[in-house]
Amino acid sequence: MADNLWSRRHILSLEDFTPGDYQTILQTAASFREVLSRRTKKVPALQGQVITNLFFEPSTRTRSSFELAAKRLSADILNFSPGSSSLKKGETILDTAKTYLAMGTNLMVIRHQQAGVPAIIAQEMDRINAGVGVLNAGDGQHAHPSQALLDLFTICRSLDAANxxxxxLQGKKVVIVGDILHSRVARSNIWSLTACGAEVHLVAPPTLLPKHFLEAFNRPVRSDDGADDSGEGAIATRQLHLHWQLEPALENADFVMALRLQHERMSQHLLPSLREYHQQFGITRERLQACHPNVKIMHPGPTNRGVELTSDLMDDPQLSLVPMQVTSGVATRMALLYLIGGVK
Amino acid sequence: MADNLWSRRHILSLEDFTPGDYQTILQTAASFREVLSRRTKKVPALQGQVITNLFFEPSTRTRSSFELAAKRLSADILNFSPGSSSLKKGETILDTAKTYLAMGTNLMVIRHQQAGVPAIIAQEMDRINAGVGVLNAGDGQHAHPSQALLDLFTICRSLDAANxxxxxLQGKKVVIVGDILHSRVARSNIWSLTACGAEVHLVAPPTLLPKHFLEAFNRPVRSDDGADDSGEGAIATRQLHLHWQLEPALENADFVMALRLQHERMSQHLLPSLREYHQQFGITRERLQACHPNVKIMHPGPTNRGVELTSDLMDDPQLSLVPMQVTSGVATRMALLYLIGGVK
Amino acid sequence: MADNLWSRRHILSLEDFTPGDYQTILQTAASFREVLSRRTKKVPALQGQVITNLFFEPSTRTRSSFELAAKRLSADILNFSPGSSSLKKGETILDTAKTYLAMGTNLMVIRHQQAGVPAIIAQEMDRINAGVGVLNAGDGQHAHPSQALLDLFTICRSLDAANxxxxxLQGKKVVIVGDILHSRVARSNIWSLTACGAEVHLVAPPTLLPKHFLEAFNRPVRSDDGADDSGEGAIATRQLHLHWQLEPALENADFVMALRLQHERMSQHLLPSLREYHQQFGITRERLQACHPNVKIMHPGPTNRGVELTSDLMDDPQLSLVPMQVTSGVATRMALLYLIGGVK
Incomplete structure (x- = not known):
């Protein structure tokens, strides 16, 4: 299904993913996307294998997406949720994971509110030669690789659905607006988009996008790029650009990705109010005038309509890629489970 | 499987269901009831299709019944419950539904504490040409069509199991006792039973059955019917009769359907006490003397034994259709999912 | 799959299980253990049958184990949990069970915080000739037969994996340490281990192991056995020995099974502190010196590391049978579901 050989046993973050990795994932996801448009949407690829969803942080949307992906690969699924769990009884996270391993788990999909938990579990699984794959479904503010990969698939499909x-992506301008600082979605997208040659522009109020944010990202310098601190309220390094005002960032943008605003940011005094946020950073039809005529809007969901973007944009099938992101999610997650499920 | 063509994409309420619709459902349910008595109880009818249970109001019994129906049709199932959901994160109900649509949902089974939510979702699905069917699994005090349809199937099977x-139902007397005012089960049963030619008698204290209740039901007048306010504490219009005392209503009854009494009705001062309710409106063996000798008792469950009816009646296999209602539920829901799943 | 005929419709406790019963279960579990090591881990044994998990007491580990066992037998599964259930609405437990029966349940796996509930349900099912099997998945402090049977399978596999x-087990010394008084795991293990010829030594502080504890167990006297109250802080009857100190009990032990310590025992003033408990009754590498050189450690999980046993023992693959217990759990539960599923 994929051109080049896949050898990663785990998908924990995208920091070291190569263009070849991304291309393999896109091709595999495209094959599964095609399966999903058939009448019988199932393939026997993972028949008899057990996929366990260890969602220490509750989630409906992502868990359902992984669950459907697993079902369409004919795998058996176990769901762990901490509500009625052994964790309350004092068991460690590693022991919980090992219990599901001993039951016969082949692949673990892990979400945890603390950064690093999926990596710790993956490391332990390798140490004991468990032979299971670990897929990070979101860990703290660190990474959400499957979201960034489905975003990548969505963007590339919107540019050429057939292929x-x-x-x-080369030279395309992608603007990410919102609570960058606390967003694992933004971090994973920065790695994938810059690795694939896009220009990534980050926009947020300074409380949610400090200057030092760039330091973590060590991307290859593109020739037409350079650090600048031009006084228009923006700073850039290599392919990554920081903005504290929305309007200049949107200029000629090809994709505008709005991030979810957590209500708790208000109580943490990082934002004055939802209304004020919307006035300064909300995506509106008027503001999109500055973008490329074919601009597309994205959002990882769930959306606060009227905050991150206006309702009419969200519902405009010409502009919004949001439903395509969800559909791509199932195909992309099928691809990821399939690829790491095939590693021996 | 059905004689006449089924063309409804959604099942939201029974207001406009024709006798032909009911007959089609009975025939389809009867076929599936036969499947359920085989050794292998599965049919591949909905293989590869995704049925999503969107239960905004928690439920165990109804959700399990739909889940089993879906499994026996070989569908894949996604379960959404609001406990750990995006709704808490500010997402609208329509956006939740559209997310599950974009994941690949073919049929949505929706329960919500507010009347009208399934209809609103169905309307939006049609507006965007989603091609999915919506099945109302209970919305506020409005409708619970699958319950009324399984009741209809149960009644007709009890009269002629083979066919x-x-x-x-023509001319049969069905008495519904209990909290009529707040009951979506009663409302849906009134539509279906009167449409199929039964005489429906409603019994409750006046706080739970106001005179104006009849106004909503606009059923064809039967020749032997007429409005009367005879002073025996009853009022009738067309095939629908209201009673505020139990004994006269039970006279010559063929079916007595007791409704669940919500404990909250006491705190709302609509009822003095469970004990007093049972004394006035509880079904007992003694009271059943007035009924037709072949009278059958029904209850949608879950039952408060000793309140709505006495324990010995509930457990009398000659009298109680309660277990048959549950079994009919799976067959009827298979029929409904099958019928709307086949609409293109 | 089994040599002798299995005729028990329910598995409620192990009090009256014969050596032949245990041998049948071991043989059946061994066959399924072999299935689990194949590439395709499924058998069609219970295809079309419905297994309902009625877990009135929440559980993740045991429910997942039963769920996976059921899936690998190709059964359909319904999960009932009391969180969002009819019980809150006043329904009796028997009515809940009968509802799932009427939906088409063939096997019920029941966990309840009250001793005796699975037996009461089984009795009622037989009374109404329901033809369903009931499997006790833990009831109060009474019994947890599937845990004791998987422990038996684990012990016998550790002694001879092939057969x-x-x-x-004849003459092997099994030490059970911990909160014996409140443990359904200990009770069920005492029945099975003594019936199969092991010498069982119970160790706990007197608050968690009163002298009269022995009275409930009426096991055949082995020739080399006799009641003794020798003053070394131990009392013994037949194959069952009581100890209030750990060290003498461990002497020459073949298997040491630590029980989970519930944190609530502290608030009930039955134990001074976790630290003190560990000092007196915690399993450590040093203490294991007194055991047989091939001693193995077991724990039903979830474990409080550093309380019941030290972390390094738990992680020592030479010593710990804990992961094997979990794996055996799936195979043993497949065997139990298969055996009672085949009873007509």
Missing amino acids: PQIQH | PQIQH | PQIQH
Whole structure:
């Protein structure tokens, strides 16, 4: 199904993913996307294998997406949720994971409110030669690789539905607006988008996007790029650009990705109010005038309509890629489970 | 499987269901009831299709019944419950539904504490040409069509197990006792039973059955019917009769359906006490003397034994259709999912 | 799959299980253990049958184990949990069970915080000739037969992986340490281990192991056995020995099974502190010196590391049978579901 050989046993973060990795994932996801448009949407790829969803942080949307992906690969699924669990009884997270391993788990999909938990579990699984794959479904503010990969697939499909390729991303301008500082979605997207040659522009109020944010990202310098601190309220390094005002960032943008605003940011005094946030950073039809005529809007969901973007944009099928992101999610997660499920 | 063509994409309420619709459902349910008595109880009818249970109001019994129906049709199932959901994160109900649509849902089974939510979702699905069917699994005090349809199937099977037909209902007297005012089960049963030619008698204290209740039901007048306010504490219009005392209502009854009494009705001062309710409106063996010798008792469950009816009646296999209602529920829901799943 | 005929419709406790019963279960579990090591881990044994998990007491580990066992037998599964259930609405437990029966349940797996509930349900099912099997998945402090049976299977496999037999247990010394008084795991293990010829030594502080504890167990006297109250803080009857100090009990032990310590025992003033408990009754590498050189450690999980046993013991693959217990759990539960599922 994929051109080059896949050898990663785990998908924990995208920091070291190569363009070849991304291309393999896109091709595999595209095959499964095609399966999903058939009448019988199932393939026997993972028949007899057990996929366990260890969602220490509750989630409906992502868990359902992984669950459906697993079902369509004909795997058996176990769901762990901490509500009625052994964790309350004093068991460690590693012991919980090992219990599901001993039951016969082949793949673990792990979400945890603390950064690093999926990596710790993966490391332990390798140490004991468990032979299971670990897929990070979101850990703290660290990474959410499957979201960034479905975003990548969505972007490339929107550029060429028949043949989604990372080459299409070259030189495209992607603007990410919102609570960058606390967002694992933003972090994972920065790694994937810059690795595939896009120009990534981050926009947020300074409380949610400090200057030092760039330091963590060590991306190859593109020739037409350079650090600048031009006084228009923006700072850039290599392919990554920081903005504290929305309007200049949107200029000629190809994709505008709005992030979810957590209500708790208000109580933490990082934002004055939802209304004020919307006035300064909300995506509106008027503001999109500055973008490229074919601009597309994205959002990882769930959306606060009227905060991150206006309702009419969300519902405009010409502009919004949001439903395509959800559909791509199932195909992309099928691809990820399939790829790491095939590693021996 | 059905004689006449089914063309409804959604089942939201029974207001406009025709005798032909009911007959089609009975025939389809009867076929599936036969499947359930085989050794292998599965059919591949909905293989590869995704049925999503969106239960905004928690439920165990109804959800399990739909889940089993879906499994026996070989569908894949996604379960959404609001406990750990995006709703808490500010997402609208329509956006939740559209997310599950974009994941690949073909049929949505929706329960919500507010009347009208399934209809609103169905309307939006049609507006965007989603091609999915919506099945109302209970919305506020409005409707619970699958319950009324399984009740209809149960009644007709009890009259002729081999060949359940709506014609059997002609002229039968069905008494519904309990909290009529707040009951979506009563409302849906009134539509279906009167449409199939039964005489429906409603019994409750005046706080739970106001005179104006009849106004909502606009059923064809039967020749032997007429409004009367005879002073015996009853009022009738067309095939629908209201009673504020139990004994006169039970006279010559063929079916007595007791409704669940919500404990909260006491705190709302609509009822003095469970004990007093039972004394006035509880079904007892003694009171059943007035009924037709072949009278059957029904209850949608869950039952408060000793309140709505006495324990010995509930456990009398000659009298109680309660277990048959549950079994009919799976067959009827298979029929409904099958019928709307086949609409293109 | 089994040599002798299995005729028990329910598995409620192990009090009256014969050596032949245990041998049948071991043989059946061994066959399924072999299935689990194949590439396709499924058998069609219970295809079309419905297994309902009625877990009135919440559980993740045991429910997942039963769920996976059921899936690998190709059964359909319904999960009932009391969180969002009819019980809150006043329904009796028997009515809940009968509702799932009427939906088409063939096997019920029941956990309840009150001793006796699975037996009461089984009795009622037989009374109404329901033809369903009931499997007790833990009831109060009474019994947890599937745990004791998986422990038996684990012990016998550790003695002879190719051919697990109860004969291997003859004369083996099994030490059970911990909160014996409140443990359904201990009770069920005492029945099975003594019936298969092991010498069982119970160790706990007197608050968690009163002298009269022995009275409930009426096991055949072995020739080399006799009641003794020798003053070394121990009392013994037949194959069952009581100790209030750990060290003497461990002497020459073949298996040491630590029980989970519930944190609530502290608030009930039955124990001074976790630290003190560990000092007196915690399993450590040093203390294991007194045991047989091939001693193995067991724990039903979830474990409080550093309380019941030290972390390094738990992680020592030479010593710890804990992961094997979990794996055996799936195979043993497949065997139990298969055996009672085949009773007509």
